[in-house]
Amino acid sequence: MAEAPPATRQPLILGEKSLGQVSRDILSLVEGGATPLWWTAFLISFTVLMIGAAAITYQIATGVGTWGLNKTVGWAFDITNFVFWIGIGHAGTLISAVLYLLRQRWRTSVNRSAEAMTLFAVLCAGLFPVIHLGRPWFAYWMAPYPNTRGSLWINFRSPLVWDFFAISTYLTISFLFWYFGMIPDLATLATRAKSRLRRRLAGFLSFGWSGSTSTWLRYETVYLLLAGLATPLVVSVHTIVSWDFATALIPGWHSTIFPPYFVTGAIFSGFAMVLTLLLIARKTMGLEDYITVRHVDAMCKILIATGGIVGFSYLIEVFTALYSGDPYEQFAVVNRAFGPYAWAYWLVIACNVVAPQLLWFKKLRHNMLVVWIISIFINVGMWFERFVIIVTSLHRDFVPSSWAMYRPTIIEIATLAGTFGLFFTCFLLFARFVPVIAISEVKGVLGPGHRHEEAGS
């Protein structure tokens, strides 16, 4: 499978790099120390994280009454954020696992940071169900363990239990995949380290990696196996998330299209977040030779494809309601589009269906600023999509006397902001302390005909 790409294609990595050059370029970000820009970004993120931590502490101490929920709308902001963050994570696994199985070699420049993004997004997502328990100190009750309550077991027929297993497995496997891929690069970091502490620490964490062919052979086998395991996993995780809704009898939730609709939506939002992050990273960290216009172009095409499926799913929802002949189902759709939350619905359509259409034009795909703005639109749109699905399905239920409106409180908004703080704090620490690009993988795709000599030495 290692045939040369046709000569007319752009190289994956620009600038005719040598092997040593690649190590130097990528590790200089770790070795170079923190820039004022990094400190500014870090302090802002950390402050936001602390605000979120304060909000979470307050709501746990006081109770979930601090939220804007009422007896009609029992799920709203919290679950919206949970689904949003889980969705963000899925692009990372898609890039690292699915594109690996499909032998898409352009993934090498972006997979490490996308995997890191997955890890941190799942971390943020996992917070919400725990907070939502109301008594998070009993979170361990979700695990089946022999207990003094007669050994009362959890209900394995409940999608919420499936969710617990799906999220914890996803977090663990994502971490394994990310760390396993990083072992050779940590060894490179240790080899090149000037300071004693860094050499010791990176050496310890690199597990004594030496790069012998017998190790590489097994390493590649394991990487392939993990990719093969992660691919169905990512599909299963968001399918299970969608079952949290689809197994309920609420009109607007009770739908067989939910699993594929949620999975593609997740990939769509995740790729938007990858672009949001990487377009900033390549600019501020000087990675233009590694994350090239070609990479951005490829990701934009994935956005068009997944955005198309998401738009199609919106259509199918309307069709299913129409065709079902069920007045409650039909009311849910009409209420979504023309009810009190119509503004959110049309915002979703504008951001997720209309905005990505601009990416059909090559000129716009190659304009980094335009792509970045579109990616922000999609992020916003996908957050509101979950909000619309959850809140508009609940707030006008079967009995008009119990209809109610939901609006988030400042505590809930601070909690959402706090998870963004957590996400960016983690990401900035990642960008500062470990190689943001998979060095050994990039070296493998430098291409045939390249020279491996150092320019000067």
Next chain:
Amino acid sequence: MNRRLLVAAFEREEDILGATRACRDEGLKVIDVWTPYPVHGLDQIMGMARSRLPLVTLILAIIGGGLKIWFEYWTTEFSWPLNVGGKPWDSLPAFIPVTFEVMVLTAGISTVVAFLIATRLWPGKAPLTPDPRATDDRFVLVVEEADSTFDVARVTRLLEGYNAFDIDERVVGQGEVR
């Protein structure tokens, strides 16, 4: 017993592939080749067998998934049966999602653990390498001077034909390459 090793460094993928093939053709004993990234085809040239790690994944996946589905039946049907919404005790379709997740979890973790055992890597291990720069920008080939017919000058010339540099002879103890 001490061993005499010949260590040669290369700068290019093509050279290391050619040199390794030439050494194998000469019947020399190639201990291993250290590379900064996985060089495809090198394992075939060195005649390495395919890794048996997929077997570990398969077996542990079956064990993990099997134990989990047994556990779900045992808890919901025997240990403390709870009637939830009149669902049947044998809710096999509802047991599948968790079974799948646990199967992936056990398979994934055990594959990585098996890898660490098979390659003898652990946190804090000192790397067993002839040249640490093999993780950076060098390809390093190590040949053992197995018997008295080993002609150092001739092998050196052979390797230099593939642009080898830094060729040096080392005497090391059993199991070392430094």
